[in-house]
Amino acid sequence: xxxxxxxxxxxxxxxxxxxxxxxxxxxxxxxxxxxxxxxxxxxxxxxxxxxxxxxxxxxxxxxxxxxxxxxxxxxxxxx
Amino acid sequence: xxxxxxxxxxxxxxxxxxxxxxxxxxxxxxxxxxxxxxxxxxxxxxxxxxxxxxxxxxxxxxxxxxxxxxxxxxxxxxxxxxxxxxxxxxxxxxxxxxxxxxxxxxxxxxxxxxxxxxxxxxxxxxxxxxxxxxxxxxxxxxxxxxxxxxxxxxxxxxxxxxxxxxxxxxxxxxxxxxxxxxxxxxxxxxxxxxxxxxxxxx
Numbered sequence: 001x002x003x004x005x006x007x008x009x010x011x012x013x014x015x016x017x018x019x020x021x022x023x024x025x026x027x028x029x030x031x032x033x034x035x036x037x038x039x040x041x042x043x044x045x046x047x048x049x050x051x052x053x054x055x056x057x058x059x060x061x062x063x064x065x066x067x068x069x070x071x072x073x074x075x076x077x078x079x
Numbered sequence: 080x081x082x083x084x085x086x087x088x089x090x091x092x093x094x095x096x097x098x099x100x101x102x103x104x105x106x107x108x109x110x111x112x113x114x115x116x117x118x119x120x121x122x123x124x125x126x127x128x129x130x131x132x133x134x135x136x137x138x139x140x141x142x143x144x145x146x147x148x149x150x151x152x153x154x155x156x157x158x159x160x161x162x163x164x165x166x167x168x169x170x171x172x173x174x175x176x177x178x179x180x181x182x183x184x185x186x187x188x189x190x191x192x193x194x195x196x197x198x199x200x201x202x203x204x205x206x207x208x209x210x211x212x213x214x215x216x217x218x219x220x221x222x223x224x225x226x227x228x229x230x231x232x233x234x235x236x237x238x239x240x241x242x243x244x245x246x247x248x249x250x251x252x253x254x255x256x257x258x259x260x261x262x263x264x265x266x267x268x269x270x271x272x273x274x275x276x277x278x279x280x281x
Contacts, residue, residue: 011263015244046270049219050238055119062118062132069136070110073143074103 001029006036014044091155099146106146110139113156116240117163123235124167126224134170138163153249160242161250164232171228215273222272226265233258234265 006029012018013026030037058066089108097105114135121134141162149158223231236247237258244262248255 011266042274043270046273047238047266053239055115058115058118066136066139070139073140
């Protein structure tokens with residue numbers, strides 16, 4: 001295990017998609033290399049930040065426009 | 080569209096089945112359920128409200144036309160996201176206005192500096208603690224927005240919409256390995272952009 005491996009595998013690590021023995025190897029490496037631990041922290045925080053992005057509400061005019069168009073189209077389809 | 084009386088617990092597939100048989104209430108329920116999600120996906124892919132509104136409209140028009148062709152081979156939501164994503168990409172191809180950062184080897188920031196092997200950045204402040212910080216939100220959104228769609232869209236679907244690699248693979252019609260690789264590179268790019276922000280703040 002080296003920095004290159006960590007760099008390559010870090011997404012799979014935080015997504016829990018690695019075999020247990022590889023995870024253990026990475027964790028040992030994190031314990032031994034502070035810089036790598038910092039990299040893991042900032043990488044994980046980045047993903048957590050993305051996960052925390054909230055959906056915004058649909059603006060009222062957009063909502064009204066959508067429903068109006070669908071209503072017209074549905075009516076046309078029935079006729 | 081009419082007021083909806085359908086049970087809110089009813090599953091997507093059952094709703095689709097009803098909508099296919101011409102049940103307007105069921106179709107309205109589907110629109111209600113996914114309007115916000117599709118609008119946000121469209122906004123994040125297109126980067127602006129006007130296009131997001133058009134994509135939202137076009138997606139549900141497409142759904143109205145294509146609902147009979149849904150075979151249930153994937154989850155309905157995956158199928159609908161696929162329609163929305165393709166609609167957004169078609170619109171982008173037509174417009175071709177927006178510049179984006181290409182994330183090819185070596186991984187470059189929008190300012191041209193290489194971001195690969197920066198292992199030293201430690202974040203003194205926890206970004207989650209200051210997620211309400213408008214400036215950080217702006218930086219994050221700007222960084223996401225600046226990425227090439229090849230990387231931005233998998234990241235949006237995976238890390239913002241919370242879909243699995245398999246679902247994203249299905250929506251984008253690329254292999255799971257390709258999804259994982261693109262999301263990984265997008266995350267690295269984003270981390271680099273945010274690291275810069277935190278370093279400046281210290």
